[in-house]
Amino acid sequence: MSTKASRSAARLMISPAVILLLMWMIVPLVMTVYFSFLRYNLLSPGATPWAGWDNYYWFFTDPSFKDAIWNTLALVGGILLITVIGGIGFALLLDKPMFGTGVIRIMVIAPFFVMPTVSALVWKNMFFNPVNGIFGNIATSLGFQPIDFFAEIPLLSIIFIVSWMWLPFATLILLTALQSLDQEQLEAAEMDGANWGNRFWFIMLPHLARAITVVILIQTIFLLSVFAEILVTTNGGPGTATTNLTYLIYVSSLLQFDVGMGSAGGVIAIILANIVAIFLMRMIGKNLDA
Amino acid sequence: MSLRNTLASATALSLVMGAGAFAEEITVATVNNADMIVMQELAPQWEEATGNTINWVVLEENVLRQRTTQDISTNGGSFDIMFIGAYETPIWGANGWLEPLNDFADDESYDLDDIFQLVRNGLSDTDGNLYAVPLYSETSFTYYRTDVFDEKGIAVPEGQPTYEEFKEMAAAAHDPDNGIYGTCQRGKAGWGENMAFVGTMANAFGARWFDMEWQPQLDSQEWNNAITYYVDLMQNYGPPGSSSNGHNENRALFKDGKCATWVDATSAATDVKNPDTSSVADVTDFFKAPQQVTDKGTGWFWSWALAIPASSQKKDVAKDFLKWATSKEYFELVGETKGWVAVPSGTRQSVEEDPRRLEAAPFAATIVDAILSVDPADPTAEPVPYTGVQFVAIPEFQGIGNYVGQQVAAALAGQQSVEEALANSQQFAVREMTKAGYIK
């Protein structure tokens, strides 16, 4: 259907978005790349001499760097696992007939509306605090030693908090997909004697595949840069137990104000993010005919 | 853009027409500490008197420090007044980022000389230029619960105990089944959090951050002794979750009656001894922060002060507010409205000698003595090339202090050994000092 005229019109119409995003991407990127080759610390004003690859050397040899990569992967992977499996469970459950569907659905998706800062503060103080928090209170009243969450299982605690916020999102998308499933197909399978497990595995799960892909793609984009939750709760510690790549860059560029090294970290993070993007694109390519 | 400009000028016009011709709007970045919140409550009196208005930006300490450093170092000009500390002031002043306040000395009614010399020195650069005026100053000392000490038959030390003696007190007082922990100390990582206490403790154990050649000394036996002691003390006699407790968390715990001892800022005393805000006001007393192999640098020095960034466009109005907020009249105002026990401490001689103050807060004299006995220029047993008791007054210290703080917190949380923590810290400090060019 596309004529030559409509094709050029199309190019014209897509251009504002593309140009703006290009600028948004390229201007800071060029500056970041440039800064990453300078000896540039905001705390020591004066000349910013050329530093060559020094900043990259310092960033790569940072003792926290390896931990940060590992923590980033563990965070993203752990949260994806919890939210996808939990989301499928919730979606299956909410898809069933029940009383008060609306109210229950509202309660399940509510955490998605909560600001990351607020949710981290609330979990940290009202729940995880071993002296005044609810979990500590329950443990003490049952005669157990309360768990000191951010000292004993710091990364798991962060995964838990972030999962609480993203589980509703996964549920929403998976529920939408599930509701579009042809009921007659399911009933026909049931008549043929397929048990629930078989129906789930051979009919529902394939139907959900695209939705799961979408959940993974969108969440990965957001989870790669989890930051507020770490800043508010653990400040990346104890030690480097909860330092992810984003937080490590924050430490260099905004706590030590070493813009040069922070920029080198930024460039590295962008490269890694693009590797993930390519990987995701391959995966999406199979599942999404975009 | 043109729409925005029109809107902006329209707003500006309405502002000018709404208020007096000379009314200005200033933006103040402040930290959410009790004394600053009181200032925010009282500031409308200044606003009414001058016709100016204040936009308060209230942030948590770490966020405040990041936001203000970012703004001032890029000459951003977002703030007209900032609350900053004794660490930043001389460094930023020397960088030319702060408006000098030397002319405050010419104002007789302000009486700059009434502010303690030691505090003013801490807020000046090496040439003696004053860059900030203090709201309050503090050192550290030991809070203890007289009722708990009585009940458990613990002798109150005369003068300065050693850390070994201190541990015995904490052990004797420790009674978690009845909700009393032997000692509460800072464990939350950060150069201004756990490292403030750990730094003074390390000084007491004879440790130092750097030798005279700026070589980091974190792998020394003295540091090892100090951190081993600290981890042992906190794991055995501290509250659960101590590796995430900072000053404010511990203050809340102590005021709530959950701690028998607490070595921390003297500035918290006005709060802890205030019956309106504390459940242990009547049963709390103080003694000096412990020593060990030396008594040098065992109490820290800190001051929260108001400064004007050089990038501010409204310096005159800002100066006017600074004078008001640290004037004798302001302290008087706090005394009359909030009670003389709540007046910020360690700033003005006249305030500390005021009979109303001495009556409401008999402990104030102890605090002033403690503050005036600190010598940031001579903080350690062995000679060092830096000033600062619980910090090292160089820009690189924030990064190093935060990293070491994290390592110590990880050792406290039981995630690594003291040896590992200090080895990592040493390695990091050497890297940073090499990167910054101190180590050739």
Next chain:
Amino acid sequence: MARAISTKRKSVNTAIAGTLGFLMFFPILWILILSFKTEEDAIRAPLQILFDSGWTLDSFAAVQARSDYFKHFSNSVIISVGSTLIGLMIAIPAAWSMAFVPSKNTKNVLMWMLSTKMLPPVGVLVPIYLIFRDTGLLDSRFGLTIVLTLMNLPIIVWMLYTYFKEIPGEILEAARMDGASLREEVLYVLTPMAIPGMASTVLLNIILAWNEAFWTLNLTAAKAAPLTAFIASYSSPEGLFYAKLSAASIMAIAPILIMGWFSQKQLVRGLTFGAVK
């Protein structure tokens, strides 16, 4: 042939889902309760808080006294709604052309757009801060709106693209045959058909913009600071602060929570990202 579902089955489902739903919702419910307690009550044991303490509005008053809620609230509204609307204006034409005049590169362009979201904000804060300083955009709602627009533009384009793709091209072609211009085609034929999808796009982006806490905190001081900055002064305790923290939290999340609740049907139907065929 629909089966009759026994009331018993339905009750069991309700019980299970209700319990899990309640657990998910409990943290929010809990701060709602705490926000109406005194500070002293707020740190007592949970059962005492529930059954043995009074109610008060003190915390809300204390929070309001510290920072003006309504200023922050209106900034949040302006920034999140503004960035979503500007985003829509840019995204609709882009999504249209990708959906109806696809080329070899469409998929790559889409993926590239999404990948711009992977830029770690902390890595580019200093450059952006310098640009904002030099253009006078620091602490302005306008500057913040622009940043959030760019942050969320890829998501908006993608969502709209998937909705547009569901619309049969023949209808547009018929409109064109009737002499509709391109502008009329997009405005009067395409847009109304995509309203449900657009509604959920708008909702999702308002939520994302409302909750964005990095740029909003770092690029503002006093004038343009939204609710994320409002909450930032409570992130470390000062004495007893659970009730005040709860009150501030409730004030910060309530507007978006209420909006989300009223529009949850829309969200459940609309958040497909092209996942439903």
